[in-house]
Amino acid sequence: MITTRQLEQARAALDGFTIELPSWGFANTGTRFGKFIQPSAATTTAEKVADAGAVHRFTGCCPSVAVHVLWDFPNGAAGVPVVMKSAAQNGVRIGAINPNVFQDQCYKNGSLGNPDPEVRKTALSHILDSVEIQNATGSRDLSLWFADGISYPGTGSIRARKNAFIEGLKTVHTALSGDQRMLVEYKPFEPAFYATDIADWGMSYIYCKHSGPRAKVLVDTGHHYQTQNIEQIVAWLLSENMLGGFHFNDRRYADDDLTLGCMDPYQVFRIFHEICYFTWETGKAPDIAYMVDQSHNLKNKIEETIQTSNNAQELFAKASLVDHERLAARQAKGELIDAEETLREAFFADVRPLMRDWRKSKGLPEDPLAAFRESGYLQKAEKERAERNQSAVSSYA
């Protein structure tokens, strides 16, 4: 039974919860074995932004779109006005700016960690150009992920690479101004398979500390070893005021980029619980950028994004139901079963009716996925984009 107080808590939590969508989640993507092209997939940045706008219209909780510089701004800051215009037309804004220092041929041995100072310079200048884009779009966050590392023992100096990274990141930090932040993402493997230069949250934390106060850690839920306790990492980063944001997705084996909560919704709930518990204790919600980083290879991209945002809201609402006073008291007394049950009760509560009410109160469709399906958006997108997507199929054949 959800009490009136819990209902209020959940409504307030939903009011304050938004999640950013990745532009790349609407384009054709695949695995390294191939791509399955969708006729309705976005083929331009304007279409990606339009799709993100459609998700926001139906869900009301995805007001911004993260962009990837190389994929969305191939001509640098010159492309900003067009992208800003389509964002405004579609009722969303441009969110985190993701530089791309992993695709060019020169980055075979890394970017900021490359042993060649010329390549390091090229990478740094791309990131500084990305800060220009960040200035032009008014985006607060520069979201940094590096594919850097080495794949065979002995093929690089781990310490030299670390020092090169510190130097590069410090320079990036000096380029930021106003309320801008830089988020440093970690990943233990892939594409480097022996020693990734930012392999875990500890390394990310150390780089941030060297860089300056605007640098915070970004937790991509797919970037952990099997069974790693992500909520513990979250709790530690929160208590150190070093948690900058999330890239949400779910995984079973590696960085699978699956729908948030499809494999282990309890883990997502536990992550959200740490945030809600922290908020209750400190009386202030932490400043976190919630973002999605998924690759929708099999399901329809827009529908999967709606499903994702729904899962995120549902699990956040559940986490907000936890009775923190009761939990803290039970923890203090060592009442193990009762403390654990305090969490489980919230996790197993059916929040769907309250989510429908909340949506109704905001003038949103009670069932965003059904409403999207009825809207005809997908059919229209398919009609407009099928030919371009078909030519992508032939270019793969």
Ligand code: PSV
């Ligand atoms: C790398 O796996 C990553 O998580 C980074 O955030 C990139 O920006 C993104 O995926 C690219 O898909």
Ligand code: MN
């Ligand atoms: Mn990511």
